[in-house]
Every structure is written in C-alpha cells, then in structure tokens.
C-alpha cells in the first residue's frame with residue numbers, strides 16, 4: 060500500500076468489450092508524478108478508449124483507475140463525468156464559435172491575472188487573445204483548447220494524438236508547449252501517438268498496446284532496442300529480421316550464441332568496417348541517399364538481405380562490404 064502512494068495514476072485491470080470482443084483487456088500500469096508516459100499502438104489498438112477511461116469518460120467493464128488516493132468514477136457512477144484532477148484533450152476538441160479568444164478563456168478562468176498570463180504565454184497564445192475563434196488555424200485552436208483545460212490546474216493531462224493533424228511548424232510549437240506544461244506548470248502528462256518520433260524523444264516510459272492488450276512497457280531505449288515482438292519493433296522504426304535458418308553466419312561471424320528466435324537488428328546497428336575479422340561479408344545491391352544518411356541494401360553470404368544505415372558511404376552497387384554488429388544491439392523476437 061505504501062508504494063501505491065507514490066503514484067499519481069494507477070490503472071488496474073481495465074477491460075472493456077464491445078459486441079463480445081475486447082477493446083481493452085486487463086490493462087494495468089502506474090504513473091508517478093512528473094513521469095511522462097506515451098501510449099503507442101497502431102490505429103484501433105484501443106489508445107483513445109484507454110485515455111477516455113482514465114479520464115472517467117467511458118465506463119470500463121472491469122478494473123479501476125485511481126488518481127492519487129481517489130478512485131476515478133466512470134459515467135455510470137457519477138452524474139457529471141470526469142475527475143477534477145485530470146484534464147483530457149480529445150482529438151475532436153471544440154471551441155465556441157464567433158467569440159474572441161480572450162472571451163472564451165475569461166468564461167473559464169478562475170486564476171489570478173499573472174497566473175493566467177503565464178499560462179497563456181506557456182501555451183503560446185498571448186498574441187491570439189484578441190482574435191476571433193473562427194479566425195484561427197487548427198494548431199492555434201488546439202493550444203487555446205489546451206489553455207482552457209489547464210485553467211483548472213489539473214494534476215494529470217491526457218492528450219489524445221495531439222500531433223496527428225499538425226504541420227511541422229505547429230507540431231514543433233506544441234512540442235515546446237507540452238514540455239513547458241510539464242516543466243514550468245508541474246503537470247504530469249500522458250499522450251497517445253502512433254508516430255515513434257513523437258514518443259521516443261519525449262517519454263520516460265512507453266506503453267505499447269495492440270488489439271487492446273498491453274504488449275510491452277519500458278523506457279524508450281528498451282522498447283526501441285529490445286522490442287518483445289516484431290509488432291513493437293515496427294512501431295518504432297525500420298528493422299532487419301533474420302530468420303533462424305539464415306542466422307548461422309551471424310552466430311559464427313559475430314561470436315553470438317545460437318538461438319531459436321529471430322534476430323532483430325536496426326539498420327543503424329550495422330557498422331561498415333575495413334577490418335575483415337569477425338565480420339559479415341556481403342554484396343551491395345542498392346544505395347539510397349536520404350540527406351543525413353545512406354541506406355545500403357546488402358545481400359549477405361549466408362543468403363539474407365539486410366538494410367544498413369550509415370552516415371558515410373563509399374560503396375556502390377556490386378561492391379563487397381564488411382559489416383560488424385555490436386552483440387548488445389541485437390534483439391530477439
């Protein structure tokens with residue numbers, strides 16, 4: 060019980076079914092104050108449903124959500140859904156039409172003037188206060204909806220796919236806002252995203268769900284380098300999968316222990332080397348230039364074809380190259 064008190068959020072055994080199929084099945088995880096959690100998974104994995112259950116907006120069939128020492132009640136247990144300590148920004152937020160931004164926020168505002176000004180500055184909306192809500196871009200509207208939610212000084216902010224409909228400029232602004240909401244306002248944040256670039260660089264912990272089940276939970280490094288399955292690997296970037304029948308040369312050349320599992324190697328884990336001892340030997344099939352790196356398609360002697368990512372390249376199609384891989388960068392799935 061004592062360890063529970065350290066958690067801001069406890070999600071325990073959450074399940075929900077729709078038409079006999081599980082949308083979420085026995086999901087449990089904890090979140091400490093200031094810990095940044097990203098929930099990742101493909102479209103339809105159940106991310107939004109989970110976030111809404113945490114916010115108290117959907118009633119789960121089983122399980123409980125606790126915010127500090129208070130249970131978050133679902134809509135079947137409470138007249139006005141939601142929890143005062145939890146703010147939830149939907150993908151489909153709405154702002155009142157044809158009002159000035161300042162009016163929208165004034166109706167919601169209970170903060171002293173200087174605190175409200177700081178909040179608007181953090182949300183990068185100070186310059187928009189005199190604008191009408193129908194004269195705003197999608198990204199601007201979203202930051203105003205966020206500021207409106209933060210006026211209630213929640214402890215936990217839940218953001219559902221916050222970056223999904225934004226261009227690069229508004230996405231970068233929102234990333235700075237989300238960082239400042241955590242660092243300057245001390246609000247703990249959980250967000251959902253299907254884009255690895257949004258989660259790996261931000262989260263302290265990533266929770267991966269598929270088909271309503273929690274597949275893996277860990278630090279971004281663990282999830283990226285040691286995915287428990289090909290699905291998890293694929294969510295976070297390119298990878299090479301070496302089937303056991305073609306892994307012999309990896310065991311022999313790199314001094315690895317044979318295994319019945321598939322070897323999972325990220326393209327950047329290969330190093331092109333000149334020293335010919337303890338290396339894989341292959342022939343370059345194709346070279347593609349991507350600006351900050353090259354990708355080489357290499358046919359190895361043992362029969363597998365791998366993608367190699369390298370920042371410098373002198374090899375061309377048909378050349379023989381030598382590749383090393385650090386054993387601790389190899390995953391097993």
Ligand SMILES: Nc1ncnc2c1ncn2[C@@H]1O[C@H](COP(=O)(O)OP(=O)(O)OP(=O)(O)O)[C@@H](O)[C@H]1O
Nearest residue numbers: 075076077082101102103104105106107108109117
């Ligand atoms: N109130 C509900 N109760 C039970 N199941 C639901 C409910 N609302 C939606 N679902 C089901 O949950 C499944 C997952 O949808 P959800 O929106 O949570 O996934 P997601 O991972 O957030 O995907 P996306 O990124 O497309 O929003 C859908 O198949 C839908 O049928």
